[in-house]
């Protein structure tokens with residue numbers, strides 16, 4: 499009987515899971531294993547670049563790559579996972595409900611902004627979480643010049659001073675100048691609940707972020723909690739009011755809702771606990787990877803973060819191990835000792851750190867050059883050629 503590996507999601511981890519599983523099956527010349535990816539689109543959406551302009555162009559086609567590597571693709575959105583029957587339910591491209599049996603399931607459906615009860619966020623705030631919402635934000639910013647000049651028009655508030663909020667905020671002074679002209683008195687404010695900017699980061703990284711903020715004129719409001727957002731601006735819990743036509747919400751990320759269909763331990767962000775083979779705790783035939791997996795990266799207590807660098811390698815290990823279990827070959831324990839960050843700081847440049855203690859290794863133009871090579875080359879899919887794709891899909895191939 500043929501066996502079936504079904505992968506839900508075609509993001510960084512889903513794509514690499516598929517390629518890695520296909521690689522191992524090919525290596526063992528096994529003809530009886532099918533690999534299928536189900537996702538709403540046959541394309542990789544490059545989420546780490548959604549703070550940039552021309553957002554709708556930040557995708558890469560996957561169908562040619564899947565054709566070249568023998569991976570099946572089904573366009574669809576999964577709504578249910580039935581563990582007892584080993585079956586997923588999805589709506590296909592023409593919105594018909596269908597079911598698909600799996601022998602091994604790889605959950606790779608990513609993450610999204612967490613719902614918040616802060617008043618007005620859903621109605622009035624923009625976000626850059628998904629390509630559609632990021633494109634709406636870009637369209638809105640590009641249209642600001644058509645509004646009458648006012649403080650609210652010239653002010654952008656970014657709620658949340660994490661990596662996403664910082665990269666977005668640092669980009670905005672130059673963008674606003676382009677759109678409103680050099681003479682316009684513009685303002686970019688980061689509203690942060692923590693006691694200092696970047697409280698979670700190393701002192702060295704914080705210092706660089708503050709230097710760039712000062713030089714670019716990006717303001718930080720710390721110890722600040724949002725009470726309400728409306729069409730004219732934002733009100734903080736201490737009563738402060740900032741008039742703004744553009745409030746961007748970047749606070750809180752959670753794992754895909756499909757994780758809730760698997761009754762297993764999850765972390766505070768909804769990620770499924772997995773073992774070193776990336777099997778979901780208690781389920782030998784279900785793997786979780788990328789933003790839906792809570793996985794130890796080493797023996798020192800570090801865990802994968804919701805980042806591309808983790809999603810890519812987690813994907814390669816999950817695909818390899820799902821295929822290995824069907825081929826009865828030894829799985830590879832997931833390990834990812836290295837951890838780096840490369841943060842875009844707009845016209846100032848960028849900052850690159852190494853290690854979990856975030857030692858600053860490069861800044862300004864040198865870091866920016868590295869950032870560009872990461873976001874425009876390293877994280878993109880490989881060429882649609884079997885040999886090249888399989889070489890890169892090897893979980894033990896060099897990576898960051």
Ligand SMILES: Cc1cc2nc3c(=O)[nH]c(=O)nc-3n(C[C@H](O)[C@H](O)[C@H](O)COP(=O)(O)OP(=O)(O)OC[C@H]3O[C@@H](n4cnc5c(N)ncnc54)[C@H](O)[C@@H]3O)c2cc1C
Nearest residue numbers: 507508509510511545546576607608788789804805806809
């Ligand atoms: C604005 C922003 C900036 C970021 N910046 C960085 C950065 O600088 N560096 C970094 O390392 N990381 C960054 N990240 C995080 C990074 O993008 C994620 O960690 C990464 O995309 C996770 O990969 P993934 O494969 O788990 O999920 P995703 O890439 O989100 O892919 C999920 C896939 O699942 C599909 N899917 C979802 N639901 C279903 C369903 N019900 N049925 C079928 N398919 C489904 C989606 O369509 C998609 O194909 C950023 C994220 C955002 C939003």
